[in-house]
Amino acid sequence: EDKVVQSPLSLVVHEGDTVTLNCxxxxxxxxSLLWYxxxxxxxxxxxxLTSSGIEKKSGRLSSILDKKELFSILNITATxxxxxxxxxxxVIHGSSNTGKLIFGQGTTLQVKP
Amino acid sequence: DGGITQSPKYLFxxxxxxxxxxxxxxxxxxxxxxxxxxPGQGLRLIYxxxxxxxxxxxxxxxxxxVSREKKESFPLTVTSAxxxxxxxxxxxxxxxxxxxxxxxxxxxxxxxxx
Numbered sequence: 001e002d003k004v005v006q007s008p009l010s011l012v013v014h015e016g017d018t019v020t021l022n023c024x025x026x027x028x029x030x031x032s033l034l035w036y037x038x039x040x041x042x043x044x045x046x047x048x049l050t051s052s053g054i055e056k057k058s059g060r061l062s063s064i065l066d067k068k069e070l071f072s073i074l075n076i077t078a079t080x081x082x083x084x085x086x087x088x089x090x091v092i093h094g095s096s097n098t099g100k101l102i103f104g105q106g107t108t109l110q111v112k113p
Numbered sequence: 114d115g116g117i118t119q120s121p122k123y124l125f126x127x128x129x130x131x132x133x134x135x136x137x138x139x140x141x142x143x144x145x146x147x148x149x150x151x152p153g154q155g156l157r158l159i160y161x162x163x164x165x166x167x168x169x170x171x172x173x174x175x176x177x178x179v180s181r182e183k184k185e186s187f188p189l190t191v192t193s194a195x196x197x198x199x200x201x202x203x204x205x206x207x208x209x210x211x212x213x214x215x216x217x218x219x220x221x222x223x224x225x226x227x
Contacts, residue, residue: 006155009153012213034215034216036130036218041221042117042203042218042219042220042221043156043203043218044218045215045216045217048133048215088155090156100158100161100171100215101146101156101158103148103155103156103157104155105153105154105155106155
């Protein structure tokens with residue numbers, strides 16, 4: 001059965017800390033992995049990863065994919081209270097051109113002042 | 114402004130009633146999707162459509178129905194057959210049905226069955 005598993009499920013840190021969120025997957029015909037940030041409503045897109053070993057970076061956030069070990073990490077350095085959110089990992093898979101996503105459960109990050 | 118809109122933001126329904134959730138996009142995206150989000154379970158795919166007048170069941174389609182009569186609109190009907198409809202419903206769209214495109218989400222509709 002195709003699945004995406006995120007860890008930890010929740011995390012509490014203080015401002016300035018660095019956090020690493022994990023996403024492992026087992027899917028048929030992997031195509032891409034996406035990270036989203038969900039604060040209160042709509043998930044907002046962060047990164048799409050397709051190739052192994054190539055780091056994507058946006059400000060204090062970065063992510064990398066390991067297609068051999070079937071996982072991805074999302075790093076946030078110098079965390080701020082505004083980083084508090086649910087971080088969702090999703091994998092696009094399938095042999096047909098469907099763009100179907102399988103989502104992980106999400107990691108709830110709380111950054112305390 | 115371009116984007117995806119969903120309405121209403123909050124919806125209350127009595128048991129046994131059908132209810133339709135609206136999703137509209139003006140991004141000229143080919144593909145549209147409906148997800149359901151429950152606490153601790155991430156997002157699960159209900160239905161998706163890659164082109165007008167065509168749609169496919171997702172992983173949890175039972176008790177739901179959709180239509181895609183226009184490219185910009187993909188309404189979801191939650192029928193009385195859905196056993197546990199209380200959830201947060203998210204609509205998404207992506208540019209092209211032929212590639213593994215990023216999906217962009219609307220603001221969601223929170224449905225509560227009383």
